Amino acid sequence: MKYTVQNQRTVFHDHYKMLKASVSYDTFDGDTIETERLAFHRGDSVAIVLAEKETESILLTKQFRYPTTLHEEGWILEIPAGSLEENEAPEECIIREVEEETGYHISAAEKIMDFYTSPGASSERLHLYYAEVSESDQKSDGGGQEDENEDIELVKLPIADIAGGIPSTIIDAKSIIGLQWLLQKKK
Structure with a gap:
């Protein structure tokens, strides 16, 4: 199964960051989902x-x-x-x-x-x-x-x-x- 992340960008940056990206990923039945997702990026x-x-x-x-x-x-x-x-x-x-x-x-x-x-x-x-x-x-x-x-x-x-x-x-x-x-x- 594969995924791609494109157009990742920072939409908020203060003490932490909020990222937004266009993602596509394979489904378990063989289709592909394309959507946008957010990620709270605070580091490890x-x-x-x-x-x-x-x-x-x-x-x-x-x-x-x-x-x-x-x-x-x-x-x-x-x-x-x-x-x-x-x-x-x-x-x-x-x-x-x-x-x-x-x-x-x-x-x-x-x-x-x-x-x-x-x-x-x-x-x-x-x-x-x-x-x-x-x-x-x-x-x-x-x-x-x-x-x-x-x-x-x-x-x-x-x-x-x-x-x-x-x-x-x-x-x-x-x-x-x-x-x-x-x-x-x-x-």
Whole structure:
């Protein structure tokens, strides 16, 4: 099966981009569909399931997310995450994001998987990692980058609290995927 993308153009560009293109693609019954499609293009990102050994806890972040206010949610719990900068390797980005958001230093992380966050609308591919830290690995308070208007609170969730399932207070997909992976790994 084949597809073509033509006349791709930027129709909106602020912090993120919206692209529009003419596409044609083969159907499963041998026909061809020709249409226009939009793609929210925000670049790739990283996220990490970060376990603190001494406290047997997962380190989460709590921060304000404007899009969730459309469903009357403001601050949500998430695993640490962030956007890749231009020409930055995911392995470098996750180390930087862990330090910026949590204050912990990691030197490496185990790759879990890559996945698309919302393939019908967004080009974003997320690189998901796992690492263990010790309390002594916390080198600063974290809290995010002031110049990016971040205000992040570190939250420790005991792993025992997720043994029976992901708490309903965690409503972020990447966090649910990461914590489900952890539950399977711990079996």
